[in-house]
Amino acid sequence: MSVVVDSLAFRYPAAGAGLDGVSLDVAPGEFCAVIGPSGCGKSTLLKLIAGFLSPAAGQIRIAGTDMTGVPPRLRNLGIVFQNYALFPHMTALENVAYPLKLRGIGRAERLNRAGQALERTRLSGLADRHPRQLSGGQQQRVALARALVFAPGALLLDEPLSALDAAHRAAMRDEIRAVQREHGIATLHVTHDQEEALSIADKVAVMRDGALLQLASPQELYDRPADRFVAGFVGHANLFDATVCGPDLVETSIGPLACTTEGRPIGTAVTLLARPEAVRTDPPDGAVNRFTGTLVRDRFLGSLRRYDLAVPGGTILGETLSRGDIRSVQIPPDCLRILPA
Amino acid sequence: MSGSPILRLLLAVPGLALLILFFLLPLGAVAWQALAGDAIRRVFAQGDLLAALGNSLLLGLEAGLASVVLGVAVALHLARLPPGRRALLQVVIALPLTFSGLIVAYGFILLLGRAGFATLLLAELGADPAAIAAFLYDRPGLVLAYSYFLTPRVILTLLPVFANFDHRQTEAAESMGASRLRALIDILAPQVAPTVLASFALVTAVAFGAYGTALALVGTQINILPLRLYSLIADAGADFPLAAALSVLLLAVCSFLMAVAEIAAARSEADHHVRT
DSSP states (O other), rough: OOOEEHHHHHHOOOOOOOEEEEEEEOOTTEEEEEEEETSSSSHHHHHHHHHOOOEEEEEEEEETEEETTGGGGGGGGEEEEETTOOOSSOOHHHHHHHHHHHHHHHHHHHHHHHHHHHHTTGGGGGOOOOOSSOOOOHHHHHHHHHTTTTSSSSSEESSSTTSSSSHHHHHHHHHHHHHHHTOOOEEEEEOOOOOOOOOOOSSSEEEEETTTEEEEEEEEEHHHSSSSSHHHSSSSSSEEEEEEETTTTTETTTTEEOOOOTTTTOOOEEEEEEGGGOEESSSSTOOOEEEEEOOOOOOOSOOEEEEEEEEEEEEEEESOOOOOOOEEEEOGGGGOEEEEE | OOOHHHHHHHHHHHHHHIIIIIIHHHHHHHHHHHHHHHHHHHHHHHHHHHHHHHHHHOOOOHHHHHHEEEEEEHHHHHHSSHHHHHHHHHHHHHHGGGGGGHHHHHHHHHHTTOOOOHHHHHHHTTTOOHHHHHHTTSSSHHHHHHHHHHHHHHHHHHHHHHHHOTTTTHHHHHHHOOHHHHIIIIIIHHHHHHHHHHHHHHHHHHHHOOOOOOHHHHGGOOHHHHHHHHHHHHHTTHHHHHHHHHHHHHHHHHHHHHHHHHHHHHHHHHHHHHHO
């Protein structure tokens, strides 16, 4: 079953924040992450899809049915909330069994099915515990089991990992993805963590100020960002203000750079993007786009080393496996991407 | 705390003396008076005193129930308001708590008495002023007047619990297929029940023992325990052992209700502490 959002608009009565004509679709079995800075409208989008808010305009279709204006209880969506929203007066088993109880399934049958769901998330030994007796990761698993036990049409995840510490987050991320694959369920995952989004999703929606900037696969988002904001928000980036000053040549604050200008006329203001891992260290003398400077920051991160090289007019951010001294770098022309200013 | 045990004992002496002189001693005297003779037996032999006990219990339960039903509804509403407006309304709601029972009674007489403002307005519509006054000057009137100053107590004790309740729980229930009402019954109700019960027991105890408003509103015409006690003490040549027995009875019922409230409150407190 799929989730389709068409030209969705919403405005909060008090603040100026809201949503302006957002359209996206999540196919059956697809995992779509929605990222953006706080206040970008990603949580609003989730609430609109869940039915906790009503849109000013636009349409929400779940499994092909128009659900705009339908109350949350009839939308058949599994939701995992940021704080899990487990019921503190029920055990883990009762929590998972509750959606089945609402569907009129008998006690024995629903406890049996809830037990199986807990078993799949490796929690069978903790079925009789109350939420307060469970760790964050365990609560997370109960919440996930509860959201999936009634075979919902789609799964909505509202920053489900933000309450976990870094070590558990990565493991939980893989677990969520595995469970999602197993159920083959359309999933919308709202997060502010771009790394999480890139690693877990089939496609990523980047939002800002209530608008959808780009909807693309993680690779495309990283390699071909739609604009300067997306480029800066997703991964690390060198972003230079530039002006086209000749065929395949632009002028920047750090000097002229050779790159493909895709036929833009001279004088056009653009933004140049260079990912730090594309920056080469110790290029031969006379190489194009070669810069010499001094190392001002040097961060050893284990599998790689991230450094800032101060050059006249600016700084170049690079990543390398080399452990040697760095005095000069090259930004290969084919690694420079030209974006709207 | 530091200092020698003797010094600490010395410091406690004034407080202890006060407690003994003005609490334990009088209480002991009353209890002794009540239990020494046949006063307790006489209370249970006297049909009208037993009826007074029954009426008082009924009045307490009715006023308690009315206040809790009203208070829960108002507290639920307040909990959903933005904090600024909630604080403003809280001040307005807390105002009746500062009124003495006498003032409340007088206010209701001005409003619903035989020549009351509302009575006269209703009379214009064809209502019988005598019927309205009869309503005010009997148990229904007392339930109304008591609820007037008990409801704010209920609201103020429930509001923090309702305001701190995580509404994502009910949203979660709704997303799983529960109606709004079902979510409130299944998810909110069990979690706030101990506090509501504690609040109910507390206001019932207050209504059971209150006499100022009753005295001002209906005088001694209504047969309730606090007013019987009042007449016994106020009358010349009083039957003190009987008054003492009634006091002990009153105290016992109130203590029982307060114990219920305390146990319920402790349970919700314990729940809350483990949860956070």
